Amino acid sequence: xxxxxxxxxNSPFALASACFRSASMTASLSAHPGRLAFMTRARxxxxxxxxxxxxMLLALPILVVVGFVFVPAGEVWRHLVDTVLVDxxxxxxxxxxxxxxxxxxxxxxxxxxxxxxxxxxxxxxxxALLLPMAMPAYIIAYTYTGMLxxxxxxxxxxxxxxxxxxxxxxxxxxxxxxxAAVMLSLVLYPYVYLLSRAAFLSQSLCVLDVSRTLGNGxxxxxFTVALPLxxxxxxxxxSLALMETLADYGTxxxxxxxxxxxxxxxxxxxxxxxxxxxxxxxxxxxxxxxxILLEQTSRGQARxxxxxxxxxxxxxxxxxxxxxxxxxxxxxAPLSLGFLLPAGQLTVWSITVVDQRLDAxxxxxxxxxxxxxxxxxLLALALALLLGYGRRLLPTRLVRAAVxxxxxxxxxxxxxxxVGVMIPFAWVDNSVDSWMRATFGxxxxxxxxxxxxxxxxxxxVRFLAVSLQTVESGLAKIRPSMxxxxxxxxxxxxxxxxxxxxxxxxxxxxxxxxxxxxxxLKELPATLILRPFNFNTLxxxxxELASDERLADSGPAALTIVVAGLIPVIILSRSIxxxxxxx
Amino acid sequence: xxxRMQPSPPVRLAVREVDIAYGETTVVRNVSFVLETGTIGxxxxxxxxxxxxxxxxxxxxxxxxxGEILIRGQRxxxxxxxxxxxxxxxxxxxxxxxxxxxxxxxxxIGFGLRSMSSPQxxxxxSELLELVGLSQAADLFPHELSGGMQQRVALARAMAxxxxxxxxDEPFSSMDAELREQLARxxxxxxxxxxxxxxxxxxxxxxxxxxxxxxxxxxxxxxHQWGTGFGLYHEPADRFVADFIGQGALLPARVLDAHQVxxxxxxxxxxxxxxxxxxxxxxxxxxxxxxLYDESSPRRATIVERAFRGAEFLYTLQLDSGSEVLxxxxxxxxxxxxxxxxxxxxxxxxxxxxxxxxxxx
Numbered sequence: 001x002x003x004x005x006x007x008x009x010n011s012p013f014a015l016a017s018a019c020f021r022s023a024s025m026t027a028s029l030s031a032h033p034g035r036l037a038f039m040t041r042a043r044x045x046x047x048x049x050x051x052x053x054x055x056m057l058l059a060l061p062i063l064v065v066v067g068f069v070f071v072p073a074g075e076v077w078r079h080l081v082d083t084v085l086v087d088x089x090x091x092x093x094x095x096x097x098x099x100x101x102x103x104x105x106x107x108x109x110x111x112x113x114x115x116x117x118x119x120x121x122x123x124x125x126x127x128a129l130l131l132p133m134a135m136p137a138y139i140i141a142y143t144y145t146g147m148l149x150x151x152x153x154x155x156x157x158x159x160x161x162x163x164x165x166x167x168x169x170x171x172x173x174x175x176x177x178x179x180a181a182v183m184l185s186l187v188l189y190p191y192v193y194l195l196s197r198a199a200f201l202s203q204s205l206c207v208l209d210v211s212r213t214l215g216n217g218x219x220x221x222x223f224t225v226a227l228p229l230x231x232x233x234x235x236x237x238x239s240l241a242l243m244e245t246l247a248d249y250g251t252x253x254x255x256x257x258x259x260x261x262x263x264x265x266x267x268x269x270x271x272x273x274x275x276x277x278x279x280x281x282x283x284x285x286x287x288x289x290x291x292i293l294l295e296q297t298s299r300g301q302a303r304x305x306x307x308x309x310x311x312x313x314x315x316x317x318x319x320x321x322x323x324x325x326x327x328x329x330x331x332x333a334p335l336s337l338g339f340l341l342p343a344g345q346l347t348v349w350s351i352t353v354v355d356q357r358l359d360a361x362x363x364x365x366x367x368x369x370x371x372x373x374x375x376x377x378l379l380a381l382a383l384a385l386l387l388g389y390g391r392r393l394l395p396t397r398l399v400r401a402a403v404x405x406x407x408x409x410x411x412x413x414x415x416x417x418x419v420g421v422m423i424p425f426a427w428v429d430n431s432v433d434s435w436m437r438a439t440f441g442x443x444x445x446x447x448x449x450x451x452x453x454x455x456x457x458x459x460x461v462r463f464l465a466v467s468l469q470t471v472e473s474g475l476a477k478i479r480p481s482m483x484x485x486x487x488x489x490x491x492x493x494x495x496x497x498x499x500x501x502x503x504x505x506x507x508x509x510x511x512x513x514x515x516x517x518x519x520x521l522k523e524l525p526a527t528l529i530l531r532p533f534n535f536n537t538l539x540x541x542x543x544e545l546a547s548d549e550r551l552a553d554s555g556p557a558a559l560t561i562v563v564a565g566l567i568p569v570i571i572l573s574r575s576i577x578x579x580x581x582x583x
Numbered sequence: 584x585x586x587r588m589q590p591s592p593p594v595r596l597a598v599r600e601v602d603i604a605y606g607e608t609t610v611v612r613n614v615s616f617v618l619e620t621g622t623i624g625x626x627x628x629x630x631x632x633x634x635x636x637x638x639x640x641x642x643x644x645x646x647x648x649x650g651e652i653l654i655r656g657q658r659x660x661x662x663x664x665x666x667x668x669x670x671x672x673x674x675x676x677x678x679x680x681x682x683x684x685x686x687x688x689x690x691x692i693g694f695g696l697r698s699m700s701s702p703q704x705x706x707x708x709s710e711l712l713e714l715v716g717l718s719q720a721a722d723l724f725p726h727e728l729s730g731g732m733q734q735r736v737a738l739a740r741a742m743a744x745x746x747x748x749x750x751x752d753e754p755f756s757s758m759d760a761e762l763r764e765q766l767a768r769x770x771x772x773x774x775x776x777x778x779x780x781x782x783x784x785x786x787x788x789x790x791x792x793x794x795x796x797x798x799x800x801x802x803x804x805x806x807h808q809w810g811t812g813f814g815l816y817h818e819p820a821d822r823f824v825a826d827f828i829g830q831g832a833l834l835p836a837r838v839l840d841a842h843q844v845x846x847x848x849x850x851x852x853x854x855x856x857x858x859x860x861x862x863x864x865x866x867x868x869x870x871x872x873x874x875l876y877d878e879s880s881p882r883r884a885t886i887v888e889r890a891f892r893g894a895e896f897l898y899t900l901q902l903d904s905g906s907e908v909l910x911x912x913x914x915x916x917x918x919x920x921x922x923x924x925x926x927x928x929x930x931x932x933x934x935x936x937x938x939x940x941x942x943x944x
Contacts, residue, residue, distance in 0.1 A: 481681035484644055487668040488675040489695035489744065503685045 048399050051390040055402035058461050061420025068278035076276040088263045095181055096242050102185025103241045106334045107192025108234055115200040118316040119324040125331040127573030132338030133190045134565030136522045138250020139558045141183045143342040146551040148174045175255040184245050186338035192237035199233035218317050232298040239295035246287055247413035249525035260284040261415045274423055281416040288411050349555030369537040373520040376459040380516045384467035392475050410465035414526035421458045425449040455530040463519045467512035474508025514567050521564050595620040595780040596748055602649030603636050610636050612804040624782040625795030633804040634784045642675055642750050643668030655747050674741030674749040678756055680733045682725040688736050689721040695744040711739040714773055749781040755790055767793035788828055800824050822936055825868045832908045833866040844935055847902050853933035868934035871909035876916055880925035889920055
């Protein structure tokens with residue numbers, strides 16, 4: 001018995017894109033287009049209108065930012081071009097270059113070793129290599145700064161051992177552009193790892209065997225056959241990692257590296273010029289769209305690199321002696337540097353400050369964060385169901401385009417979304433305020449832009465794609481014949497949803513909730529810009545304390561975020577274990 | 584129970600002059616047939632002939648653009664209107680079975696019995712579990728079952744609410760080829776035991792023969808012939824049916840009179856008039872069992888192809904004119920390709936078509 005559609009969305013490939021920063025709304029439903037369409041069309045008249053409305057609303061911030069391309073450049077913009085823009089561009093490009101090198105070496109190397117070789121610890125590494133994904137880049141940056149700065153444990157140890165004093169020795173400056181590249185690589189390599197691992201596992205053994213029979217050794221086979229075949233997947237993973245790099249604000253700001261995101265902050269708050277900030281955002285969006293294009297084309301090409309269904313199980317290359325040790329070390333390095341060490345440091349900090357920091361303020365922060373995250377996750381799930389069902393039942397061109405648009409925000413940096421939310425909301429506030437003052441003589445102040453509404457809206461724009469993809473891949477697994485079986489046994493369409501779809505979707509719905517929840521919890525730049533006055537979350541507080549060089553004090557908040565970040569990693573590694581059983 | 588005492592209307596399903604179109608393309612054209620209560624019908628045809636579309640229209644999943652469909656005398660579909668599937672009182676077995684993965688076997692079977700009280704439902708479910716021989720598997724989940732067991736659950740689930748008509752969409756297509764015929768006979772026995780009126784869609788004629796009382800042969804959206812398996816094989820209505828059902832060859836012939844034609848292998852006559860004009864070019868359907876191996880016969884033919892079938896050889900023979908016929912010979916008569924063997928025609932009935940190229944030759 002074969003049930004091919006059951007696999008849709010179950011592979012780590014699909015899950016990687018569902019769970020994490022994938023911009024590609026791969027059409028998971030295309031397996032059976034339109035079969036459900038006709039019979040429900042009449043009953044669902046308001047649906048397409050609602051879908052299009054939601055999509056347009058969610059696209060608004062991006063459209064606003066893009067719209068500023070056509071606004072004549074002001075003096076501030078010219079000033080930016082003359083002074084810092086070159087720095088922003090070159091720093092961003094250098095950072096991307098560094099992250100590319102780091103994530104490809106780390107990601108592809110570990111993927112090859114864990115999927116094609118056998119050495120002690122391989123089964124553990126297979127999922128543990130994902131752990132750094134739980135670590136937001138800005139948190140790992142604070143942690144390493146704490147560990148490696150002059151007063152930190154590493155330099156103190158060096159001084160104690162050697163008797164050197166300040167200025168007697170050279171030590172690499174972690175708060176620098178290369179340092180930022182290392183930090184980002186350490187937490188972003190899992191994207192490359194996940195996608196290239198899936199590619200290696202799906203390569204037909206025959207193709208590799210052919211290479212061996214033609215006289216290539218295992219290593220040569222890797223470089224001449226396996227690696228070129230996996231290239232589209234590697235490029236797709238890399239472009240996801242680079243999108244994250246462009247979106248990063250916390251790390252580069254803390255390390256004093258001027259990039260687009262820090263530039264947008266400075267232009268808005270320092271120079272007080274929203275228009276120039278929006279234009280800078282539009283330029284950044286250009287870079288992001290280039291990456292999306294790269295990712296999409298790579299995924300498209302991956303089709304042609306499909307070497308057919310793998311029928312045999314993998315015979316892994318047995319590594320022994322120093323080779324096994326080297327493989328172990330190669331996998332252990334990113335795991336310990338990207339997760340174990342920083343998590344350990346955060347735990348130590350948290351323990352030292354536990355009495356002072358775990359107070360009423362921390363409880364309030366946690367409550368704020370949890371409330372925001374839960375609210376955004378529930379709303380995102382509701383919208384995802386609306387859009388996902390809209391596309392399943394009415395896969396017209398308009399509805400499909402609208403759903404695609406609604407999922408676009410995931411590729412867009414939080415800073416850009418914040419700018420795109422702030423400008424129209426402030427405009428509405430000002431218009432209402434001036435009208436109210438003119439008519440009734442009362443000032444309404446900031447109704448939207450200074451409220452949680454703006455913040456939650458920004459979260460929805462950024463993270464809707466996460467729940468949408470999860471819901472859609474869940475829906476895609478329900479074959480249309482399930483709906484028809486229900487109908488043929490006397491269920492109305494609404495009853496089909498209630499008695500067949502809902503029970504079958506439970507897992508997907510929960511996953512969608514959790515993923516958005518964790519993403520919102522980790523989000524920093526949009527929260528910084530859009531939060532109401534005096535409203536703090538765990539992420540913002542960790543950032544503030546770290547900025548004040550109170551690294552240890554930021555420990556509990558940071559550790560809470562990391563622990564929550566483990567949830568999606570666990571979901572992902574479970575899916576890896578499942579897929580391994582079926583490979 | 585009371586339902587069975589009343590005399591049911593003899594016609595359970597009537598399909599009248601039905602067209603089904605997707606936009607500009609008409610996929611089913613002017614199809615009519617009726618199915619009597621308690622019979623098992625079959626829509627047989629090559630893939631893409633519109634048979635599944637027609638079945639889905641009967642179920643209520645596709646709208647029709649011409650004609651009407653009646654179940655138990657009640658109209659369920661006409662152009663521009665259709666009764667939704669949940670109100671047609673049908674049962675359907677899907678190609679992929681579509682078992683609900685979150686429900687046990689027993690709850691899958693009981694799914695359509697929501698209107699019954701729970702003791703009634705339990706009784707009906709166990710009745711069906713017994714019918715399909717799965718009483719031991721009641722608490723298992725679909726993924727724990729083999730393909731054949733899943734199929735029987737799907738069948739039991741569709742039969743449980745005693746539908747007016749049971750629809751089966753290529754129910755054996757995911758089974759091993761060797762099993763299909765046997766399964767088809769088993770399913771037929773189960774349907775007959777419950778007195779179910781059913782209609783099956785398949786591209787496999789052996790499956791159709793094993794399962795159905797009445798078979799409709801479809802091609803390119805039209806029904807070419809509606810009849811029993813025996814009738815389709817021995818009295819095909821046209822060239823398509825002759826070619827599609829069974830094996831055989833068309834041999835050039837000339838019409839002698841209303842009952843006789845002459846072929847290269849001799850005269851063939853039939854009791855009924857064949858309806859063609861005298862003295863025109865025609866073609867006669869020769870089945871492999873119409874050609875007998877006979878060493879003493881003066882008529883010889885060259886073997887051009889040989890297929891071993893276990894008990895028999897199926898030889899493809901070339902006659903002196905170059906025409907080919909098939910011949911089924913017990914397998915102890917072993918001949919090599921290229922050998923010439925004696926044959927004799929023994930056809931007790933006549934299937935003849937006017938030659939399409941009569942004018943040009």
